[in-house]
Amino acid sequence: MAKFTAPRPQQMLLRKPRNPHVAPSLNRSAGRHGPSTGARRQQAQQTLQRELRHLHELSP
Numbered sequence: 001m002a003k004f005t006a007p008r009p010q011q012m013l014l015r016k017p018r019n020p021h022v023a024p025s026l027n028r029s030a031g032r033h034g035p036s037t038g039a040r041r042q043q044a045q046q047t048l049q050r051e052l053r054h055l056h057e058l059s060p
Helices: 022-027 037-058
Strands: none
Touching: none
């Protein structure tokens, strides 16, 4: 015996509109603000070496 199935309504599958803020944000690189710890350490080391070289040149 065949079952009766009601006709299903035909809906247009409308997608939600894309968020206009997402695409530009994916192109930007996200990360910490300011130099990293390694960059600060390297800068301090370079400054120290520069000062030591300057002091060595001034010593008799």
